[in-house]
Amino acid sequence: MAHPPRPPAERFRARAQRAGSVWLVLAQLLACFPSSPDFPPARQPRGVRVLATVSEPAGGIPGAELQLRLEAFDGAPLLAEAEAAAGLSEPAAEPPDGAEPVPLSIAWLGGCHNPSGDTQAGCYPLLGEIARALPDPLPSSGGAIPAELAEYFGVGNGFSVRIPDDILSGRQLMTAALPFGVSFTFFAVCRGILRPAPEVTNGVPLRCHDRQTDEPLGSEAFVPGFVTTYTYPAEANRSPALLATPIDGAELEQRLCESDADCAELSVGTLPTACARPVSSTPALAAEPVPQRCLPLVSACPAPPCDSHELALQLTPSSVEKDPAATPPGGVAPDEILWVKYFGYGGFSREEALINDRATGLNPDYALHWTPPAVAIDSPVPVWAIVQDNRGGTAVARWDFVVRP
């Protein structure tokens, strides 16, 4: 019978229809749908979290090296401090004077280029081989890594990936599109110690164990993940660039301090500042303790209504680049898609927003309106904005607030 062909969009549309997505979205928006279970919000790091991966450059170049690092954070101490301040738990024992914070363990597994199916799953056989060759437990520093594993394994918050010279050879899949190569680099972030786990065949073959008890740790202390790097025969992608991150329209002057007195004359907009040491995002990288700085001072918000503050991002105009890999046949390259995700503590007006979209263009309304948390704690409270483009570029912005009663 007459049976017109189905375009490739149909599969996606069929998936969407199977999920009833369009109407589900509409119905949910109208609040007439059953609610989903209450899960912890993604924006609030309650344990170990990877907030972003940063690649420099932000795309692959045949024969070039990429430097990868993580923006990771362990929110457990901060939450414990907040719970104690709210009277929900006993205060944690003070660390001995001069004790360094325990760094997060970070390990990298790489060397997987153009795997079968161009998906991360195509790397799992290689990862298994690497895991079987790793010492147990994993070394804590790069110096202890056997030379033959150096290309495939690394520790600490930084890893170098060399894109093969021939990654684009034989990759002209279609005449109308740019050929591409794809590289996957896997990592694991752990509050304890990492051990190889070659028996894991559908993910990162590493496990996270408690430093004292050696018990396996769960998702609050262990984040496995992967970085995808695409290589095109075109100019490499550049990450979005931040010009400023104003608070209520005013830029904070970066000033080191030893006490509040050093910050007495410094304000940002209508907010005064106070002297505090921000919590390190990536303790494993912190060779030196993070210095104390003058940070904006806000009052805790035990009950609404509370003052909210606009946390804005000012990007360079060149942050929105052209995307040559998406050039339609006979057409011109469209703009990149940019978006932002917000993480942190306190009240958020949104968790994410588009910055630039191909159909609707620049979205002027993507700032965060932030409300201080309900309780005051000694540690400054961080808020992050992670700006990404659709080609792997990342920019990280961070605000820290001193919250007092």
Add this chain to the structure above:
Amino acid sequence: MHRPLARHRIGSWKALVLLLVAGPTFAQPAATPAPSAGAPPPADAPPGGGTPPPGEARAGVTPPEVLQQVPPEYPETARDAGLEATVVLRLDISRDGKVTHAEVVEPQGHGFDEAALRAAEQLTFRPAQRDRQPIAVRILFHYRFQLEKPPAVANASFAGKVVLRSGAESPLGGARVELSQNGVVLQSVLSAADGSFRVAALPAGAYQVAISLPGFRPLTETLQLEAEHEAAASYALEPEAATGAAIDVTVSGTRVPADVSYRRVEARELAHIAGNRGDALQALENLPGVARPPTLSGLLIVHGTSPESSQIFVDGTYVPSMYHFGGLSSVVPTEMLDHVDFFTGNYGVRYGRGTGGVVDIAIRRAREDDTYHGLFQVDLLDARAQLEGPVPASDHWRFLAGVRRSHVDLWLIPLLDSQDTSFQAAPVYYDYQAFVETTGGHDSYLRFGIFGSDDRLRLTNRGSAGGGQLDQVNTFWNLQLLHETRLAPKVDSRTEVSIGYFRQNFSFATVRSEFVAYPLVVRNEITAKLTDHLELHLGPDLLYAPLQSNFAFPSESGPATPDSGSFLLRPLRMFSDGSAYLRPAFFAELRADAFERLHVVPGIRVDYTHDSGQVDVSPRVSVKYDLALGPRKTVLKGAYGFFYEPPQVRQTLTGYGQPDLRSVRALQASLGVEQQLSEQISLSVEGFHIDLDDLITSRPNAEGRIEYQNIAEGNVIGGELLLRYEADEHFFGWLSYTLSRSTRRWGPSEPEILFEFDQTHILAAVASYRLGRGWEVGGRLRAVSGNPITPCVSGLYTSFENAYVCVNGPFQSQRAAPFYELDLRAEKRWQLSEQTTLTAYLEVINATARENDDIPVYSFDYSQQGYTSSNLPLLPNLGVRIDF
């Protein structure tokens, strides 16, 4: 009022001259017409307001009288076309009886008016008189042009039966059966106590048959009688109180063999199933063998096969979707339907290119009572209107037209704006149908028409990282010609020709797809009755479709592959090309009544798929045996056959897919029994098995590149049951149950897993009851096993999305919670006049507000699992409808 004045023979033609006096002073025929053999008396008269009855004249006035006339020439083109006409002239007659002025009052065209005027110039009258004095007058004068007919031989006859429209078809005695020609009743009889009637000694020709019985809705139809033959027909009258839907919709299940056994669901049932908004096509989901589709998905899942494997046709023309946006409304309104052939499998060879089910929607014919009918309906989602009747200024043409448009956008956009969200949506759908048709002699039927549908959706959400703007357009229309005729006394032909336009546009974030096709379908089915027990069906089935594809899409991941994150962020594969695809086929089927109780239908179909270069030969056979006859009839049935489904065009496009793909093959077998338990209650039980081979999926090839491959296979086995109380004056209902298991093996080295829509138990109970005084209430209860699900055992952070992807556990290793839902419906009808009814209805979907918790959901890192409900919330839907 009028009387014929004169009739004159013109060669082999006749012209009947009529005179009607309608002047300001008198109205009386001047002469009595001479009788003419074989010519019926004139039936129509021009308007004659204030005209006295024939034979009367005003006091003192004598009308003019024809003294001399020359018969008009019969227009040659009209004669060749077989046209007849009556031309009304207005004549001014002087006191000396001359025609001083003539003009046509009601032009007839085709040369009739000119011929009449030329003849009128040669008329001579005895002048009208008043008080014995000649006077000038103005009169109306008719020329009736009538073709001479050969003397009729009254040797045809007509017999039949009148029954009550219900499952039991109880006989109706005392019904009047009238046969008429040109409005003149020639024969009239009453049906006997057993409902039978017979009319004999009729001349061959076309007749209007009218069946009437007090308390029942009358029926009329056109009947063609052949000389020396007795025509037979059965008429089912519907009680006047039960004329809710002025349509007759048939839903038939698996036909084994074709045209011998089928299930029938009356219009009243289809229109009153709770939860379907009166939509007949959605009622299919309540029949055996059909799985419950995801809410608002619009998918048709038949016998454990893929939704893409089932096909939907409108009178043989493929339509890409049966529903607007996810199943809110079907693209052809229920009131347009004559019947719906629904084959859950093992269908005859006239259908091909699919391995699932077939839905063939037949548009009904316009009513033939020469009056206009229509309806208007509005509810929370859409409004529709429909009109039908005779085509103005035509004798035998009728039309049927309708249009529907959603109005969700009218209230949704303002609502979203008022909530100050960054989310906007503008869904709009509409559909339209327009047909003109005529019924000629020799069982000929011709219909031209157009039908189409348009769905447009724009979702804008800039408050989400994965948002942006989604644009979707699904449009199709088809110009269609349908012709049925009798080529010879025992040879019939049905031809379906359509040319259409099919467009699908989709864009979201980085991906886009533009697709346009112009499918041309030519189908012809010749039916030849070779003997009393042997009937041959054969014909070609051609599909040709020029198409233009332009898309940018990532590679497809096949089913049962690890979650690799949003495909929106993967590199695009681009394709832009114009091509055409050609898929001719030929089918032949023999319907044999081998013995009195055994019916065998062997058939064969040959399909050629030009884009893949493959020839598929599909032999099929179905058998039916009447184990017991009479009111407790028992029928055994079985079928076995091959079915082929060619690759989707994109899968064989050079540069995008693999041109050497083979068609998917299905080997279907079924065995069942039908048992009539009582006049109203019947039971049908059937087992089925489908062996799927050469299924196409996407998997990495030896070089690691994803490509389409014929490496998958599947297996479906199950049984179904339908216990049914057929509609009577008050009640209808059925219980439908299907037990099945559908599995797939997506690669030679992969394990056999459940099909994603496998549902072990599917139960639907439907009932409706007429309370009287226009009230009717009903309900539908569904209980269905949950779909298989693949659990996420943990999460894996991915940098590109700054989010987690699911780490899958064993594929399809768990099953969602069962689905239960109760829908209710209440309706009240007011009879505003003989022709007009007003209906208001309230449907309550998910009346118990049940949440089935059958969709797994996860926390952002997949460390916690919960469930949400796929069924709609308690949702009332109020509608109003006017029929006239």
